[in-house]
Amino acid sequence: MRILFQHKIQARAALVVTLLWSTLVIGQEYAKVDATVAFYPEHFATDQALATQIKNDFTNPKEQLLAGYSWLINNVAYDPQEYYTYKFQYRILEERNEKMAETREGIIERTLQQGVAVCEGYALTLERLCELLGIQAYVVRGDTKTQPSDIGRPFDKNHMWMIAIIDEKPMLLDPTWGAGRYNGTFIKSPSYDYFDTPASQFIKSHYPEVFDDAYIDVSLSKEAFSKQPLVIDKRLSINQISPLEGTIKAKSLSKGIIFSLEGITGKKVSYSLDGFEKVTTDFTIDNNTLQCMIATRTKAQSLVIYVDDAPVIGYKIKK
CATH class of the missing domain: 2.60.40.10 (Immunoglobulins)
Structure with a gap:
Protein backbone atom coordinates (compact mmCIF):
# COMPACT_ATOMS: atom_id res chain seq x y z
CA MET A 1 0.00 0.00 0.00
CA ARG A 2 2.82 2.39 0.87
CA ILE A 3 4.60 1.60 -2.42
CA LEU A 4 1.38 2.23 -4.37
CA PHE A 5 0.88 5.54 -2.57
CA GLN A 6 4.48 6.57 -3.31
CA HIS A 7 3.99 5.62 -6.95
CA LYS A 8 0.91 7.84 -7.12
CA ILE A 9 2.87 10.75 -5.66
CA GLN A 10 5.66 10.26 -8.19
CA ALA A 11 3.17 9.99 -11.04
CA ARG A 12 1.35 13.11 -9.87
CA ALA A 13 4.66 14.98 -9.56
CA ALA A 14 5.61 13.94 -13.09
CA LEU A 15 2.22 15.12 -14.34
CA VAL A 16 2.66 18.48 -12.61
CA VAL A 17 6.13 18.92 -14.15
CA THR A 18 4.74 18.01 -17.59
CA LEU A 19 1.86 20.47 -17.25
CA LEU A 20 4.17 23.22 -16.04
CA TRP A 21 6.54 22.60 -18.97
CA SER A 22 3.63 22.58 -21.44
CA THR A 23 2.31 25.82 -19.95
CA LEU A 24 5.78 27.39 -20.22
CA VAL A 25 6.17 26.36 -23.87
CA ILE A 26 2.67 27.60 -24.75
CA GLY A 27 3.31 30.85 -22.87
CA GLN A 28 6.51 31.40 -24.83
CA GLU A 29 4.68 30.74 -28.11
CA TYR A 30 2.02 33.31 -27.25
CA ALA A 31 4.63 35.84 -26.09
CA LYS A 32 6.59 35.45 -29.33
CA VAL A 33 3.55 36.14 -31.50
CA ASP A 34 2.29 38.91 -29.21
CA ALA A 35 5.63 40.70 -29.39
CA THR A 36 5.37 40.87 -33.18
CA VAL A 37 1.66 41.71 -33.37
CA ALA A 38 2.17 44.53 -30.84
CA PHE A 39 3.85 46.51 -33.64
CA TYR A 40 0.90 46.12 -36.02
CA PRO A 41 -1.29 49.18 -36.70
CA GLU A 42 -4.38 49.54 -34.52
CA HIS A 43 -6.55 49.68 -37.66
CA PHE A 44 -6.37 48.10 -41.10
CA ALA A 45 -8.05 49.36 -44.26
CA THR A 46 -8.79 45.86 -45.55
CA ASP A 47 -8.82 42.25 -44.40
CA GLN A 48 -6.22 41.46 -47.07
CA ALA A 49 -3.82 44.03 -45.59
CA LEU A 50 -3.91 42.35 -42.17
CA ALA A 51 -3.69 38.86 -43.68
CA THR A 52 -0.66 39.89 -45.74
CA GLN A 53 1.02 41.35 -42.66
CA ILE A 54 0.47 38.10 -40.78
CA LYS A 55 1.64 35.97 -43.73
CA ASN A 56 4.84 38.00 -43.98
CA ASP A 57 5.64 37.47 -40.30
CA PHE A 58 4.51 33.88 -39.72
CA THR A 59 4.54 30.71 -41.81
CA ASN A 60 3.17 28.26 -39.24
CA PRO A 61 -0.66 28.04 -39.52
CA LYS A 62 -1.20 27.97 -35.76
CA GLU A 63 0.99 31.04 -35.29
CA GLN A 64 -0.90 32.76 -38.11
CA LEU A 65 -4.19 31.96 -36.40
CA LEU A 66 -2.77 33.12 -33.09
CA ALA A 67 -1.63 36.39 -34.68
CA GLY A 68 -5.13 37.09 -36.00
CA TYR A 69 -6.65 36.29 -32.61
CA SER A 70 -4.03 38.43 -30.84
CA TRP A 71 -4.66 41.45 -33.05
CA LEU A 72 -8.42 41.23 -32.48
CA ILE A 73 -8.32 40.90 -28.69
CA ASN A 74 -5.82 43.75 -28.38
CA ASN A 75 -7.33 46.23 -30.84
CA VAL A 76 -11.09 45.68 -31.03
CA ALA A 77 -13.48 46.87 -28.32
CA TYR A 78 -16.85 45.26 -27.66
CA ASP A 79 -19.65 47.76 -28.31
CA PRO A 80 -23.31 46.59 -28.12
CA GLN A 81 -24.36 49.58 -30.24
CA GLU A 82 -22.94 47.65 -33.20
CA TYR A 83 -26.03 45.44 -33.04
CA TYR A 84 -28.03 48.33 -34.50
CA THR A 85 -25.57 49.35 -37.21
CA TYR A 86 -26.72 46.85 -39.81
CA LYS A 87 -30.48 46.47 -40.13
CA PHE A 88 -32.15 45.80 -43.45
CA GLN A 89 -35.44 44.85 -45.07
CA TYR A 90 -35.98 42.67 -48.12
CA ARG A 91 -38.77 41.56 -50.42
CA ILE A 92 -37.40 38.40 -52.04
CA LEU A 93 -34.88 35.72 -51.04
CA GLU A 94 -32.29 36.88 -53.57
CA GLU A 95 -32.43 40.41 -52.15
CA ARG A 96 -32.04 39.04 -48.63
CA ASN A 97 -28.95 37.03 -49.59
CA GLU A 98 -27.38 40.05 -51.28
CA LYS A 99 -27.98 42.26 -48.25
CA MET A 100 -26.68 39.59 -45.89
CA ALA A 101 -23.45 39.38 -47.91
CA GLU A 102 -23.15 43.18 -47.89
CA THR A 103 -23.77 43.23 -44.14
CA ARG A 104 -21.09 40.61 -43.59
CA GLU A 105 -18.55 42.67 -45.52
CA GLY A 106 -19.59 45.82 -43.69
CA ILE A 107 -19.17 44.16 -40.27
CA ILE A 108 -15.66 42.94 -41.12
CA GLU A 109 -14.73 46.35 -42.51
CA ARG A 110 -15.94 48.21 -39.39
CA THR A 111 -14.13 45.74 -37.12
CA LEU A 112 -10.84 46.37 -38.91
CA GLN A 113 -11.20 50.09 -39.57
CA GLN A 114 -13.11 51.33 -36.52
CA GLY A 115 -11.94 48.82 -33.89
CA VAL A 116 -15.45 48.14 -32.55
CA ALA A 117 -17.58 45.01 -32.81
CA VAL A 118 -19.94 42.59 -31.17
CA CYS A 119 -19.42 38.83 -31.36
CA GLU A 120 -20.23 38.76 -35.08
CA GLY A 121 -17.43 41.19 -35.87
CA TYR A 122 -14.82 39.27 -33.89
CA ALA A 123 -15.82 35.86 -35.28
CA LEU A 124 -16.43 36.87 -38.90
CA THR A 125 -13.18 38.82 -39.10
CA LEU A 126 -11.11 35.95 -37.72
CA GLU A 127 -12.88 33.54 -40.08
CA ARG A 128 -12.08 35.84 -43.02
CA LEU A 129 -8.42 36.04 -42.01
CA CYS A 130 -8.31 32.25 -41.90
CA GLU A 131 -9.82 32.10 -45.38
CA LEU A 132 -7.15 34.46 -46.73
CA LEU A 133 -4.40 32.53 -44.93
CA GLY A 134 -5.58 29.15 -46.21
CA ILE A 135 -6.70 27.89 -42.80
CA GLN A 136 -9.88 25.83 -42.65
CA ALA A 137 -12.30 27.57 -40.29
CA TYR A 138 -15.97 28.32 -39.76
CA VAL A 139 -18.19 30.39 -37.47
CA VAL A 140 -20.41 28.71 -34.88
CA ARG A 141 -23.64 30.10 -33.47
CA GLY A 142 -24.93 28.99 -30.10
CA ASP A 143 -25.83 29.73 -26.51
CA THR A 144 -23.55 30.86 -23.71
CA LYS A 145 -23.86 30.88 -19.96
CA THR A 146 -22.37 33.96 -18.28
CA GLN A 147 -24.40 34.52 -15.11
CA PRO A 148 -26.65 32.56 -12.71
CA SER A 149 -29.78 34.01 -14.33
CA ASP A 150 -28.89 32.02 -17.48
CA ILE A 151 -29.45 28.76 -15.60
CA GLY A 152 -32.63 26.95 -16.61
CA ARG A 153 -33.71 29.27 -19.41
CA PRO A 154 -34.55 28.05 -22.95
CA PHE A 155 -31.80 27.70 -25.55
CA ASP A 156 -30.94 31.04 -27.15
CA LYS A 157 -28.63 31.66 -30.11
CA ASN A 158 -27.04 34.67 -28.46
CA HIS A 159 -23.39 34.34 -29.41
CA MET A 160 -20.91 33.52 -32.18
CA TRP A 161 -17.47 31.95 -31.90
CA MET A 162 -15.16 30.10 -34.25
CA ILE A 163 -13.60 26.72 -34.96
CA ALA A 164 -10.38 26.31 -36.93
CA ILE A 165 -8.99 22.99 -38.18
CA ILE A 166 -5.21 22.70 -38.19
CA ASP A 167 -3.46 19.37 -38.80
CA GLU A 168 -6.91 17.72 -38.66
CA LYS A 169 -7.34 18.98 -35.10
CA PRO A 170 -10.30 21.24 -34.23
CA MET A 171 -9.43 24.36 -32.27
CA LEU A 172 -12.16 26.23 -30.40
CA LEU A 173 -11.76 30.01 -30.20
CA ASP A 174 -13.81 32.89 -28.84
CA PRO A 175 -12.03 36.20 -29.55
CA THR A 176 -14.99 38.16 -28.14
CA TRP A 177 -14.53 36.67 -24.68
CA GLY A 178 -10.77 36.81 -25.14
CA ALA A 179 -10.89 40.59 -25.62
CA GLY A 180 -12.36 41.38 -22.21
CA ARG A 181 -15.75 41.74 -20.57
CA TYR A 182 -18.69 44.10 -20.72
CA ASN A 183 -20.39 45.53 -17.64
CA GLY A 184 -22.14 48.65 -18.87
CA THR A 185 -18.84 49.56 -20.48
CA PHE A 186 -16.15 47.49 -22.19
CA ILE A 187 -13.33 46.42 -19.88
CA LYS A 188 -10.32 45.47 -21.99
CA SER A 189 -8.59 42.36 -20.66
CA PRO A 190 -6.84 40.41 -23.46
CA SER A 191 -6.66 36.71 -22.66
CA TYR A 192 -5.67 33.46 -24.37
CA ASP A 193 -8.10 31.46 -22.24
CA TYR A 194 -10.36 31.26 -25.29
CA PHE A 195 -7.72 30.35 -27.86
CA ASP A 196 -7.59 26.60 -28.53
CA THR A 197 -9.65 26.02 -25.39
CA PRO A 198 -10.07 22.31 -24.51
CA ALA A 199 -13.50 21.15 -25.65
CA SER A 200 -14.28 19.79 -22.18
CA GLN A 201 -13.70 23.29 -20.80
CA PHE A 202 -15.48 25.15 -23.60
CA ILE A 203 -18.73 23.21 -23.23
CA LYS A 204 -19.16 24.50 -19.68
CA SER A 205 -20.07 27.92 -21.05
CA HIS A 206 -20.64 27.49 -24.83
CA TYR A 207 -23.32 25.26 -26.36
CA PRO A 208 -23.35 25.18 -30.20
CA GLU A 209 -26.52 25.13 -32.28
CA VAL A 210 -25.18 21.97 -33.96
CA PHE A 211 -23.93 19.70 -31.18
CA ASP A 212 -21.18 18.11 -33.33
CA ASP A 213 -19.41 21.48 -33.10
CA ALA A 214 -18.88 20.87 -29.38
CA TYR A 215 -16.26 18.20 -30.21
CA ILE A 216 -16.86 16.25 -27.01
CA ASP A 217 -17.33 12.49 -26.69
CA VAL A 218 -20.31 12.56 -24.33
CA SER A 219 -23.85 13.58 -25.19
CA LEU A 220 -25.29 16.71 -23.58
CA SER A 221 -28.71 18.08 -24.43
CA LYS A 222 -29.54 21.78 -24.59
CA GLU A 223 -31.80 21.31 -21.57
CA ALA A 224 -29.08 19.57 -19.53
CA PHE A 225 -26.60 22.34 -20.38
CA SER A 226 -29.10 24.97 -19.31
CA LYS A 227 -29.86 23.27 -15.99
CA GLN A 228 -26.22 22.92 -14.93
CA PRO A 229 -24.63 25.36 -12.46
Missing part, protein backbone atom coordinates in the same frame (compact mmCIF):
# COMPACT_ATOMS: atom_id res chain seq x y z
CA LEU A 230 -22.57 28.27 -13.77
CA VAL A 231 -19.07 26.76 -13.73
CA ILE A 232 -16.53 29.56 -13.36
CA ASP A 233 -13.32 27.88 -12.17
CA LYS A 234 -11.43 26.00 -14.91
CA ARG A 235 -10.43 23.26 -12.48
CA LEU A 236 -14.01 22.08 -12.10
CA SER A 237 -15.63 19.44 -14.26
CA ILE A 238 -19.38 18.97 -14.23
CA ASN A 239 -19.11 15.50 -12.71
CA GLN A 240 -17.05 16.94 -9.83
CA ILE A 241 -19.84 19.16 -8.52
CA SER A 242 -22.64 18.70 -6.01
CA PRO A 243 -25.41 19.73 -6.19
CA LEU A 244 -25.36 19.14 -9.93
CA GLU A 245 -28.67 20.90 -10.44
CA GLY A 246 -28.03 24.59 -11.10
CA THR A 247 -31.25 25.78 -9.49
CA ILE A 248 -31.58 25.45 -5.72
CA LYS A 249 -34.66 26.16 -3.62
CA ALA A 250 -34.65 29.01 -1.12
CA LYS A 251 -36.40 26.73 1.38
CA SER A 252 -33.63 24.12 1.11
CA LEU A 253 -30.99 26.84 1.42
CA SER A 254 -32.57 28.09 4.63
CA LYS A 255 -32.15 24.60 6.12
CA GLY A 256 -28.62 24.22 4.77
CA ILE A 257 -27.17 22.78 1.57
CA ILE A 258 -23.83 20.96 1.39
CA PHE A 259 -21.77 22.01 -1.62
CA SER A 260 -19.02 19.67 -2.81
CA LEU A 261 -16.32 20.72 -5.28
CA GLU A 262 -13.75 18.11 -6.31
CA GLY A 263 -10.31 19.36 -7.33
CA ILE A 264 -10.69 22.68 -5.53
CA THR A 265 -8.54 23.69 -2.55
CA GLY A 266 -7.95 26.97 -0.78
CA LYS A 267 -7.60 28.79 2.51
CA LYS A 268 -10.85 30.73 2.50
CA VAL A 269 -14.39 30.04 1.32
CA SER A 270 -17.14 32.62 1.05
CA TYR A 271 -20.38 33.23 -0.83
CA SER A 272 -22.42 36.16 -2.08
CA LEU A 273 -26.13 36.58 -2.74
CA ASP A 274 -27.11 38.57 -5.82
CA GLY A 275 -23.54 39.85 -6.04
CA PHE A 276 -23.58 41.68 -2.73
CA GLU A 277 -21.07 41.47 0.13
CA LYS A 278 -19.27 38.15 0.50
CA VAL A 279 -19.93 36.09 3.64
CA THR A 280 -17.17 33.80 4.93
CA THR A 281 -18.18 30.23 5.74
CA ASP A 282 -16.53 27.14 7.27
CA PHE A 283 -15.32 24.36 5.00
CA THR A 284 -13.39 21.09 4.93
CA ILE A 285 -11.02 19.60 2.37
CA ASP A 286 -10.75 15.83 2.14
CA ASN A 287 -9.43 13.72 -0.74
CA ASN A 288 -8.89 16.85 -2.82
CA THR A 289 -12.57 17.74 -2.44
CA LEU A 290 -13.78 20.93 -0.82
CA GLN A 291 -17.05 20.83 1.09
CA CYS A 292 -19.00 23.60 2.75
CA MET A 293 -22.51 23.96 4.10
CA ILE A 294 -24.38 27.18 3.44
CA ALA A 295 -27.53 27.88 5.42
CA THR A 296 -29.21 31.24 4.99
CA ARG A 297 -32.68 32.69 4.64
CA THR A 298 -32.84 34.88 1.59
CA LYS A 299 -35.02 36.35 -1.12
CA ALA A 300 -32.00 36.62 -3.41
CA GLN A 301 -32.07 35.05 -6.86
CA SER A 302 -28.44 33.92 -7.14
CA LEU A 303 -25.63 32.42 -5.08
CA VAL A 304 -21.95 32.50 -6.03
CA ILE A 305 -19.30 30.57 -4.08
CA TYR A 306 -15.76 31.96 -3.84
CA VAL A 307 -12.50 30.25 -2.89
CA ASP A 308 -9.72 32.61 -1.83
CA ASP A 309 -11.96 35.46 -3.04
CA ALA A 310 -12.09 34.09 -6.61
CA PRO A 311 -15.52 33.04 -7.97
CA VAL A 312 -15.77 29.28 -8.48
CA ILE A 313 -19.40 28.36 -9.15
CA GLY A 314 -22.81 29.99 -9.36
CA TYR A 315 -26.38 28.83 -8.70
CA LYS A 316 -29.83 30.24 -9.34
CA ILE A 317 -32.13 30.45 -6.30
CA LYS A 318 -35.81 29.63 -6.73
CA LYS A 319 -38.56 30.42 -4.23
Whole structure:
Protein backbone atom coordinates (compact mmCIF):
# COMPACT_ATOMS: atom_id res chain seq x y z
CA MET A 1 0.00 0.00 0.00
CA ARG A 2 2.82 2.39 0.87
CA ILE A 3 4.60 1.60 -2.42
CA LEU A 4 1.38 2.23 -4.37
CA PHE A 5 0.88 5.54 -2.57
CA GLN A 6 4.48 6.57 -3.31
CA HIS A 7 3.99 5.62 -6.95
CA LYS A 8 0.91 7.84 -7.12
CA ILE A 9 2.87 10.75 -5.66
CA GLN A 10 5.66 10.26 -8.19
CA ALA A 11 3.17 9.99 -11.04
CA ARG A 12 1.35 13.11 -9.87
CA ALA A 13 4.66 14.98 -9.56
CA ALA A 14 5.61 13.94 -13.09
CA LEU A 15 2.22 15.12 -14.34
CA VAL A 16 2.66 18.48 -12.61
CA VAL A 17 6.13 18.92 -14.15
CA THR A 18 4.74 18.01 -17.59
CA LEU A 19 1.86 20.47 -17.25
CA LEU A 20 4.17 23.22 -16.04
CA TRP A 21 6.54 22.60 -18.97
CA SER A 22 3.63 22.58 -21.44
CA THR A 23 2.31 25.82 -19.95
CA LEU A 24 5.78 27.39 -20.22
CA VAL A 25 6.17 26.36 -23.87
CA ILE A 26 2.67 27.60 -24.75
CA GLY A 27 3.31 30.85 -22.87
CA GLN A 28 6.51 31.40 -24.83
CA GLU A 29 4.68 30.74 -28.11
CA TYR A 30 2.02 33.31 -27.25
CA ALA A 31 4.63 35.84 -26.09
CA LYS A 32 6.59 35.45 -29.33
CA VAL A 33 3.55 36.14 -31.50
CA ASP A 34 2.29 38.91 -29.21
CA ALA A 35 5.63 40.70 -29.39
CA THR A 36 5.37 40.87 -33.18
CA VAL A 37 1.66 41.71 -33.37
CA ALA A 38 2.17 44.53 -30.84
CA PHE A 39 3.85 46.51 -33.64
CA TYR A 40 0.90 46.12 -36.02
CA PRO A 41 -1.29 49.18 -36.70
CA GLU A 42 -4.38 49.54 -34.52
CA HIS A 43 -6.55 49.68 -37.66
CA PHE A 44 -6.37 48.10 -41.10
CA ALA A 45 -8.05 49.36 -44.26
CA THR A 46 -8.79 45.86 -45.55
CA ASP A 47 -8.82 42.25 -44.40
CA GLN A 48 -6.22 41.46 -47.07
CA ALA A 49 -3.82 44.03 -45.59
CA LEU A 50 -3.91 42.35 -42.17
CA ALA A 51 -3.69 38.86 -43.68
CA THR A 52 -0.66 39.89 -45.74
CA GLN A 53 1.02 41.35 -42.66
CA ILE A 54 0.47 38.10 -40.78
CA LYS A 55 1.64 35.97 -43.73
CA ASN A 56 4.84 38.00 -43.98
CA ASP A 57 5.64 37.47 -40.30
CA PHE A 58 4.51 33.88 -39.72
CA THR A 59 4.54 30.71 -41.81
CA ASN A 60 3.17 28.26 -39.24
CA PRO A 61 -0.66 28.04 -39.52
CA LYS A 62 -1.20 27.97 -35.76
CA GLU A 63 0.99 31.04 -35.29
CA GLN A 64 -0.90 32.76 -38.11
CA LEU A 65 -4.19 31.96 -36.40
CA LEU A 66 -2.77 33.12 -33.09
CA ALA A 67 -1.63 36.39 -34.68
CA GLY A 68 -5.13 37.09 -36.00
CA TYR A 69 -6.65 36.29 -32.61
CA SER A 70 -4.03 38.43 -30.84
CA TRP A 71 -4.66 41.45 -33.05
CA LEU A 72 -8.42 41.23 -32.48
CA ILE A 73 -8.32 40.90 -28.69
CA ASN A 74 -5.82 43.75 -28.38
CA ASN A 75 -7.33 46.23 -30.84
CA VAL A 76 -11.09 45.68 -31.03
CA ALA A 77 -13.48 46.87 -28.32
CA TYR A 78 -16.85 45.26 -27.66
CA ASP A 79 -19.65 47.76 -28.31
CA PRO A 80 -23.31 46.59 -28.12
CA GLN A 81 -24.36 49.58 -30.24
CA GLU A 82 -22.94 47.65 -33.20
CA TYR A 83 -26.03 45.44 -33.04
CA TYR A 84 -28.03 48.33 -34.50
CA THR A 85 -25.57 49.35 -37.21
CA TYR A 86 -26.72 46.85 -39.81
CA LYS A 87 -30.48 46.47 -40.13
CA PHE A 88 -32.15 45.80 -43.45
CA GLN A 89 -35.44 44.85 -45.07
CA TYR A 90 -35.98 42.67 -48.12
CA ARG A 91 -38.77 41.56 -50.42
CA ILE A 92 -37.40 38.40 -52.04
CA LEU A 93 -34.88 35.72 -51.04
CA GLU A 94 -32.29 36.88 -53.57
CA GLU A 95 -32.43 40.41 -52.15
CA ARG A 96 -32.04 39.04 -48.63
CA ASN A 97 -28.95 37.03 -49.59
CA GLU A 98 -27.38 40.05 -51.28
CA LYS A 99 -27.98 42.26 -48.25
CA MET A 100 -26.68 39.59 -45.89
CA ALA A 101 -23.45 39.38 -47.91
CA GLU A 102 -23.15 43.18 -47.89
CA THR A 103 -23.77 43.23 -44.14
CA ARG A 104 -21.09 40.61 -43.59
CA GLU A 105 -18.55 42.67 -45.52
CA GLY A 106 -19.59 45.82 -43.69
CA ILE A 107 -19.17 44.16 -40.27
CA ILE A 108 -15.66 42.94 -41.12
CA GLU A 109 -14.73 46.35 -42.51
CA ARG A 110 -15.94 48.21 -39.39
CA THR A 111 -14.13 45.74 -37.12
CA LEU A 112 -10.84 46.37 -38.91
CA GLN A 113 -11.20 50.09 -39.57
CA GLN A 114 -13.11 51.33 -36.52
CA GLY A 115 -11.94 48.82 -33.89
CA VAL A 116 -15.45 48.14 -32.55
CA ALA A 117 -17.58 45.01 -32.81
CA VAL A 118 -19.94 42.59 -31.17
CA CYS A 119 -19.42 38.83 -31.36
CA GLU A 120 -20.23 38.76 -35.08
CA GLY A 121 -17.43 41.19 -35.87
CA TYR A 122 -14.82 39.27 -33.89
CA ALA A 123 -15.82 35.86 -35.28
CA LEU A 124 -16.43 36.87 -38.90
CA THR A 125 -13.18 38.82 -39.10
CA LEU A 126 -11.11 35.95 -37.72
CA GLU A 127 -12.88 33.54 -40.08
CA ARG A 128 -12.08 35.84 -43.02
CA LEU A 129 -8.42 36.04 -42.01
CA CYS A 130 -8.31 32.25 -41.90
CA GLU A 131 -9.82 32.10 -45.38
CA LEU A 132 -7.15 34.46 -46.73
CA LEU A 133 -4.40 32.53 -44.93
CA GLY A 134 -5.58 29.15 -46.21
CA ILE A 135 -6.70 27.89 -42.80
CA GLN A 136 -9.88 25.83 -42.65
CA ALA A 137 -12.30 27.57 -40.29
CA TYR A 138 -15.97 28.32 -39.76
CA VAL A 139 -18.19 30.39 -37.47
CA VAL A 140 -20.41 28.71 -34.88
CA ARG A 141 -23.64 30.10 -33.47
CA GLY A 142 -24.93 28.99 -30.10
CA ASP A 143 -25.83 29.73 -26.51
CA THR A 144 -23.55 30.86 -23.71
CA LYS A 145 -23.86 30.88 -19.96
CA THR A 146 -22.37 33.96 -18.28
CA GLN A 147 -24.40 34.52 -15.11
CA PRO A 148 -26.65 32.56 -12.71
CA SER A 149 -29.78 34.01 -14.33
CA ASP A 150 -28.89 32.02 -17.48
CA ILE A 151 -29.45 28.76 -15.60
CA GLY A 152 -32.63 26.95 -16.61
CA ARG A 153 -33.71 29.27 -19.41
CA PRO A 154 -34.55 28.05 -22.95
CA PHE A 155 -31.80 27.70 -25.55
CA ASP A 156 -30.94 31.04 -27.15
CA LYS A 157 -28.63 31.66 -30.11
CA ASN A 158 -27.04 34.67 -28.46
CA HIS A 159 -23.39 34.34 -29.41
CA MET A 160 -20.91 33.52 -32.18
CA TRP A 161 -17.47 31.95 -31.90
CA MET A 162 -15.16 30.10 -34.25
CA ILE A 163 -13.60 26.72 -34.96
CA ALA A 164 -10.38 26.31 -36.93
CA ILE A 165 -8.99 22.99 -38.18
CA ILE A 166 -5.21 22.70 -38.19
CA ASP A 167 -3.46 19.37 -38.80
CA GLU A 168 -6.91 17.72 -38.66
CA LYS A 169 -7.34 18.98 -35.10
CA PRO A 170 -10.30 21.24 -34.23
CA MET A 171 -9.43 24.36 -32.27
CA LEU A 172 -12.16 26.23 -30.40
CA LEU A 173 -11.76 30.01 -30.20
CA ASP A 174 -13.81 32.89 -28.84
CA PRO A 175 -12.03 36.20 -29.55
CA THR A 176 -14.99 38.16 -28.14
CA TRP A 177 -14.53 36.67 -24.68
CA GLY A 178 -10.77 36.81 -25.14
CA ALA A 179 -10.89 40.59 -25.62
CA GLY A 180 -12.36 41.38 -22.21
CA ARG A 181 -15.75 41.74 -20.57
CA TYR A 182 -18.69 44.10 -20.72
CA ASN A 183 -20.39 45.53 -17.64
CA GLY A 184 -22.14 48.65 -18.87
CA THR A 185 -18.84 49.56 -20.48
CA PHE A 186 -16.15 47.49 -22.19
CA ILE A 187 -13.33 46.42 -19.88
CA LYS A 188 -10.32 45.47 -21.99
CA SER A 189 -8.59 42.36 -20.66
CA PRO A 190 -6.84 40.41 -23.46
CA SER A 191 -6.66 36.71 -22.66
CA TYR A 192 -5.67 33.46 -24.37
CA ASP A 193 -8.10 31.46 -22.24
CA TYR A 194 -10.36 31.26 -25.29
CA PHE A 195 -7.72 30.35 -27.86
CA ASP A 196 -7.59 26.60 -28.53
CA THR A 197 -9.65 26.02 -25.39
CA PRO A 198 -10.07 22.31 -24.51
CA ALA A 199 -13.50 21.15 -25.65
CA SER A 200 -14.28 19.79 -22.18
CA GLN A 201 -13.70 23.29 -20.80
CA PHE A 202 -15.48 25.15 -23.60
CA ILE A 203 -18.73 23.21 -23.23
CA LYS A 204 -19.16 24.50 -19.68
CA SER A 205 -20.07 27.92 -21.05
CA HIS A 206 -20.64 27.49 -24.83
CA TYR A 207 -23.32 25.26 -26.36
CA PRO A 208 -23.35 25.18 -30.20
CA GLU A 209 -26.52 25.13 -32.28
CA VAL A 210 -25.18 21.97 -33.96
CA PHE A 211 -23.93 19.70 -31.18
CA ASP A 212 -21.18 18.11 -33.33
CA ASP A 213 -19.41 21.48 -33.10
CA ALA A 214 -18.88 20.87 -29.38
CA TYR A 215 -16.26 18.20 -30.21
CA ILE A 216 -16.86 16.25 -27.01
CA ASP A 217 -17.33 12.49 -26.69
CA VAL A 218 -20.31 12.56 -24.33
CA SER A 219 -23.85 13.58 -25.19
CA LEU A 220 -25.29 16.71 -23.58
CA SER A 221 -28.71 18.08 -24.43
CA LYS A 222 -29.54 21.78 -24.59
CA GLU A 223 -31.80 21.31 -21.57
CA ALA A 224 -29.08 19.57 -19.53
CA PHE A 225 -26.60 22.34 -20.38
CA SER A 226 -29.10 24.97 -19.31
CA LYS A 227 -29.86 23.27 -15.99
CA GLN A 228 -26.22 22.92 -14.93
CA PRO A 229 -24.63 25.36 -12.46
CA LEU A 230 -22.57 28.27 -13.77
CA VAL A 231 -19.07 26.76 -13.73
CA ILE A 232 -16.53 29.56 -13.36
CA ASP A 233 -13.32 27.88 -12.17
CA LYS A 234 -11.43 26.00 -14.91
CA ARG A 235 -10.43 23.26 -12.48
CA LEU A 236 -14.01 22.08 -12.10
CA SER A 237 -15.63 19.44 -14.26
CA ILE A 238 -19.38 18.97 -14.23
CA ASN A 239 -19.11 15.50 -12.71
CA GLN A 240 -17.05 16.94 -9.83
CA ILE A 241 -19.84 19.16 -8.52
CA SER A 242 -22.64 18.70 -6.01
CA PRO A 243 -25.41 19.73 -6.19
CA LEU A 244 -25.36 19.14 -9.93
CA GLU A 245 -28.67 20.90 -10.44
CA GLY A 246 -28.03 24.59 -11.10
CA THR A 247 -31.25 25.78 -9.49
CA ILE A 248 -31.58 25.45 -5.72
CA LYS A 249 -34.66 26.16 -3.62
CA ALA A 250 -34.65 29.01 -1.12
CA LYS A 251 -36.40 26.73 1.38
CA SER A 252 -33.63 24.12 1.11
CA LEU A 253 -30.99 26.84 1.42
CA SER A 254 -32.57 28.09 4.63
CA LYS A 255 -32.15 24.60 6.12
CA GLY A 256 -28.62 24.22 4.77
CA ILE A 257 -27.17 22.78 1.57
CA ILE A 258 -23.83 20.96 1.39
CA PHE A 259 -21.77 22.01 -1.62
CA SER A 260 -19.02 19.67 -2.81
CA LEU A 261 -16.32 20.72 -5.28
CA GLU A 262 -13.75 18.11 -6.31
CA GLY A 263 -10.31 19.36 -7.33
CA ILE A 264 -10.69 22.68 -5.53
CA THR A 265 -8.54 23.69 -2.55
CA GLY A 266 -7.95 26.97 -0.78
CA LYS A 267 -7.60 28.79 2.51
CA LYS A 268 -10.85 30.73 2.50
CA VAL A 269 -14.39 30.04 1.32
CA SER A 270 -17.14 32.62 1.05
CA TYR A 271 -20.38 33.23 -0.83
CA SER A 272 -22.42 36.16 -2.08
CA LEU A 273 -26.13 36.58 -2.74
CA ASP A 274 -27.11 38.57 -5.82
CA GLY A 275 -23.54 39.85 -6.04
CA PHE A 276 -23.58 41.68 -2.73
CA GLU A 277 -21.07 41.47 0.13
CA LYS A 278 -19.27 38.15 0.50
CA VAL A 279 -19.93 36.09 3.64
CA THR A 280 -17.17 33.80 4.93
CA THR A 281 -18.18 30.23 5.74
CA ASP A 282 -16.53 27.14 7.27
CA PHE A 283 -15.32 24.36 5.00
CA THR A 284 -13.39 21.09 4.93
CA ILE A 285 -11.02 19.60 2.37
CA ASP A 286 -10.75 15.83 2.14
CA ASN A 287 -9.43 13.72 -0.74
CA ASN A 288 -8.89 16.85 -2.82
CA THR A 289 -12.57 17.74 -2.44
CA LEU A 290 -13.78 20.93 -0.82
CA GLN A 291 -17.05 20.83 1.09
CA CYS A 292 -19.00 23.60 2.75
CA MET A 293 -22.51 23.96 4.10
CA ILE A 294 -24.38 27.18 3.44
CA ALA A 295 -27.53 27.88 5.42
CA THR A 296 -29.21 31.24 4.99
CA ARG A 297 -32.68 32.69 4.64
CA THR A 298 -32.84 34.88 1.59
CA LYS A 299 -35.02 36.35 -1.12
CA ALA A 300 -32.00 36.62 -3.41
CA GLN A 301 -32.07 35.05 -6.86
CA SER A 302 -28.44 33.92 -7.14
CA LEU A 303 -25.63 32.42 -5.08
CA VAL A 304 -21.95 32.50 -6.03
CA ILE A 305 -19.30 30.57 -4.08
CA TYR A 306 -15.76 31.96 -3.84
CA VAL A 307 -12.50 30.25 -2.89
CA ASP A 308 -9.72 32.61 -1.83
CA ASP A 309 -11.96 35.46 -3.04
CA ALA A 310 -12.09 34.09 -6.61
CA PRO A 311 -15.52 33.04 -7.97
CA VAL A 312 -15.77 29.28 -8.48
CA ILE A 313 -19.40 28.36 -9.15
CA GLY A 314 -22.81 29.99 -9.36
CA TYR A 315 -26.38 28.83 -8.70
CA LYS A 316 -29.83 30.24 -9.34
CA ILE A 317 -32.13 30.45 -6.30
CA LYS A 318 -35.81 29.63 -6.73
CA LYS A 319 -38.56 30.42 -4.23
